Amino acid sequence: MANDKNSGKSSLPLGYVALWILSVAFGVVVILIGQPALILVSIFAIVASFFAYILRDPDAVAPSRAEIRAAKVAAREKARQEQEAAENKAREDAERKAKADQAAREAQAKAAAEKEAAEKEAAEKKAAEKKAAEKKAAEKEAAEKEAAEKEAAEKEAAEKEAAEKEAAEKEAAEKEAAEKEAAEKEAARIAAAEAARVAQAKADREARLKAEAQRMAQIAEQQEHENAVVEDAGTQADDDEEIEALTEEDRIALKRLHERYSGKEGAFLEFVVSLYAKNGYTTNSLNKKENYALLDSPDNGPSVILRAKPYAEKYRAGQNLIRRLADDRKKTNVQMAVFVATSLFGRIATEKSKVRKIDLVDGRALLTMIRELED
Structure with a gap:
């Protein structure tokens, strides 16, 4: 190297x-x-x-060629080893993956089995619950049917009893009605007989009272005539002229007033007081026994003593009644005195009233007052 x-x-x-x-x-x-x-x-x-x-x-x-070759051999060996290692790793990975897949499949199969078992259990439970519910519903339906049949039977028995009771009550009511009708007829017969007797007695009594009233009216009329003749002697001619001055309508109205209140001086007094009340006077006292009333004038005016007497058309109020009214005024201590009559006043009574300061309201003035209040 x-x-x-x-x-x-x-x-x-x-x-x-x-x-x-x-x-x-x-x-x-x-x-x-x-x-x-x-x-x-x-x-x-x-x-x-x-x-x-x-x-x-x-x-x-x-580097030398030997080194280069060695390096190449080493590289090829390294590559081979790396390839083998990669293949081994791939096989291991495949085995691990296969195991994992197997485990996953087993787990999936187990989960499916468990799910199937759970579903089966749930289905069985649901079926059992459904069966129990159906059984309960059937029992309930049977109980309701039995209760309905029992209620229907009780209702039928009650209706039958009510019908029997109603029939008995109807029979009793008809019997009672018949007895009541018979009793009412008898009572009506008795009442009719009693009413006829009472009516007859009343008619007899009214006839007697009417006859007595006519007799008393005649006596009163005669007495008035005598008083008028005694008190107003010598004025008959003037009075006749005044009578002729009355209209036919006034004569009829005064005649009706006299007929209505003849012999009823208290009622006539009340009638005249009611006329004055409509003009604002108030009644302080009413003395039917003495035949006069005490009135209070409107707006705090002077007090008034009022006497009223119904006369037939041909008779006149005499001076004696004027004098009595003057005495009553003095006795009651009032300022004014008024005498109301359904006829005219005689000459002497008119003169005396002026002297004694007594206001006279004759038939014509009375009719005027009535008509004004009616309007």
Whole structure:
């Protein structure tokens, strides 16, 4: 090997030759351009490369053919070994992969088996649950059917009992109704007989009262006539003229008033008081026994004593009643006195009223008051 290294058969490295040539060329160029200082760089490069060439490793620079062949053999062996190692590794990897695949297949098969077993178990469980549910539903249906049949039987029995009860109640009600109808007919017969008796008695009583009222009216009318004749003697001609001055309508209205309140002085007094009330007067007191009323005038006016008496058209209020009203005014201590009648007033009564300051409201004035309030 050493002989081969020193035999001169080795070639000079082209890199060093090229470096030397470049260094020399660089030195020539720097001289030509007038830069001799840069020649040192060229010299340094040549020297350094020379020493590097001397100190180089001849084996590394120029190996022998034997070494090259050995290296090739070693390389082929190494390649073979590497190929064998790769093949071994591939086989090992294939074996490992086969084992892994086998393990995966076994695991997959095991998982499939476990899944199948679980599915089978779940199916069996579901089937059992379904069977149990069907059994429970069947039992429930049977129980509901039995309960429905029992309820229907109870309902039928209750309806039958209710029908029997209703029939019995209807029969009892019809019997009671018949008895009640008979009792009502008997009571109606008795009531009719009693009503007829009472009606007859009432009619007899009313007839007696009517006759008595007519008799009393005649007596009162006669008394009024006598009083008028005594108190107003000598004024009959003037009164007749005043009577002729009344219209037919006024005569009829006054006649109806007299007929309505004849013998009922208290009722007539109340009627007149109601007329004054519509004009704003308020009733302080009403004395039916003495036949007068005390009224309060509207707007705090003077108090009024009022007397009212129904007369037939041909009779007049006399001076005695005027005097009595004046005495009642003094006794009750009021400021004003009013006398209302359904007929006209006599001459003497009119004169006395002026002296005693008593306001007179005759039939014509009364009709005017009534008509104004009706309007």
